[in-house]
Amino acid sequence: MTASPADIDSLSGLIPFSECNDDELIVLADHARVIDERKGYVLAELGSTDEWDYYLLKGTLHLVSDDGKVLEIRAGTEAARHPVAHLQPRKYTLQAQTAVQFLRVKKALLVSLKYAPGRQVCMLVEDDEHHGLGVHPLYTEIYDDLLNDRLVLPSLPDIAVRIRQLIDQEEASVQQVATLVQVDLAISAKLMKIANGALYHGLRPVDSCQQAISRLGLESTRNLVVGFVLRNLFKEKIHTALLTRHAQHLWEHSVEVGAIAQVLAEVTPGMSPDEALLVGLLHDIGELVILSYAENYRELAEDRTALERIIVELKGELGGIILHEWGFSEAFVTAAQEAEKWSRDPAPEPDYCDIAMVAQLHSFVGTTKMQHLPKLSEVPAFCKIAHGELTxxxxxxxxxxxxxxILEVRQLLMS
Known part of the structure; x- marks a missing residue:
């Protein structure tokens, strides 16, 4: 193996580095290496996890999937402009079919560029890698729309946007927020129901929206309002009968995960129960985009296996993009991207992604899906909940x- 520092020219034609200016490229070049290797060299093994992404500069690579199918990537092609097989754990073994030259760069650099201000950079390159492996054209449509800034994203309903903006202002008062909330009588009624619910058992009942918001707090109110409007978003985006049922099941799952996440956050120091509820409700939001695109492919409505494969591959990245566009914090974006990376363990302290992950596993208990998932005790996130004192x-x-x-949350969000 021979390795040398990367230069601006080798970076500038690659995605997402092509979005950078010369000064940024100079800095980035210091953190990347150009490596030459022999034929037969294995860059990464199927199922492995590491801190690197690879770009093919010269030669040919073979990507070998777990079923033995082989995809060829050649230097100079569009696929080679993107990181090769970037999803982890690796879905392919990457092996040099000829002598190769490749760029190796830390994944953290790509993550920092992915949502840089003013950039709309797509990391979904494994669509190209799947060509020849029998992938549905829906992959290509979503991928092309992402690359060309045409992705059709759902919009957060106006009432939720306005309330979020008002509450995010430091000078916002309970009275101002109540005045805005009362524009939507259904939301106002649901907030009052929560303020008089099981969580506040024993307190004097509230009889106005303003009293309810005062009891709940502004941040909880903001998160709950988003939760209430999400259900309509799930209903309005999908029109095909079979996909409508899929969207309904998705919302039911999201509500279940959110309700469980709220309970887990209550026993985990540093976690806000209402924030955890909203993280749970939003962790699969990327799936909604896929379902809306899938309406153009009637056969997918009945081919559950093909649809599930597409969802598993794309929903994390799409969810992160949506929540970034909606202005949610990095905690929400991370949960959407990584809540099914069961071996994830970035720090000893818990975060909202850990809460969402454990809540998901609990929601699958007693279902056939649990047969293909790790046990709670095998997941690092579980060991961080409640000071690690839970079994x-x-x-x-x-x-x-x-x-x-939990039942109360279900009833409020499903009605």
């Missing part, structure tokens, strides 16, 4: 004790 039995007991609260 699987204790966590199930905790949720059983909170069943009235």
């Amino acid at each position: 699987p039995k204790l966590s199930m007991k905790l949720l059983d004790q909170a069943k009235e609260q």
Whole structure:
């Protein structure tokens, strides 16, 4: 192996580095290496996880999937302008078919560029890699729309946007927020129902929207309003009968995960229960985009296996893009991108992605889906909940004790 520093010319034609100016490229070049390797060299193994992304500069690579199918990537093609097989754990073994030259760069650099201000950079390059592996054309349509800034994203309903903007202003008062909330009588009624619900059992009942918001707090109100309007968003975006049922099941799952996440956050220091509820509601939002595109492919409505494969591949990246566009914090973006990376363990302290991950596993208990997932005790995120003092039995007991609260959340968000 021979390695040398990267130069501006080798970076400027690659995505997302092509979006950078010369000064940025100079800095980036210091963190990337150009490597020459022999035929037969393995850059990465199927199922492996590491800190690197690779770009093919010269030669030919073979990507070998778990079923033995082979895809060829050649230097100079459009696919080579993107990081090769960037999803982790790796979905392919990357092996040099000829002598090769490739650029190796830390994934953290690409993550920092992905949502840089003013940039709309797509990281969904494994669409190109799947050509020849029997992938549905929906992959290509979404990928092309992302690259050309045509992706059709859902808009957060106006009432939620206005309330978020008002509450994010430091001088916002409860009275101002109540005046705005009362424009939507259904939302106002639901906030009052929560303020008089199981979580506040024993307190004097509230009889006005303003009193409800005062009890809940402005941040909780902001998050709950978004949760209330999301259900309509799931209903309005999909029109095909079979896909409508899929969207309904998706919303039911999101509500279940959100309700469980709220309970888990209550016993985990540093976590806001209402924030955790909203993280749970939004963790699969990327799937909604895929379903809206899938309406143009009637056969997908009945081919559940093909649709699920597309969803698994794309929903994380799409969810991160949507939540970034909606102005949500990095905690929400990370949860959308990584809530099904079961071996994820970035820090000893828990974050909202950990909460969403454990909530998902709990939501699958008793279903066939759990047969293909790790046990709670095998997931690093579970060991961080409640100071790491929970066992699987204790966590199930905790949720059983909170069943009235969980049921109340379900009823409010499903009605």
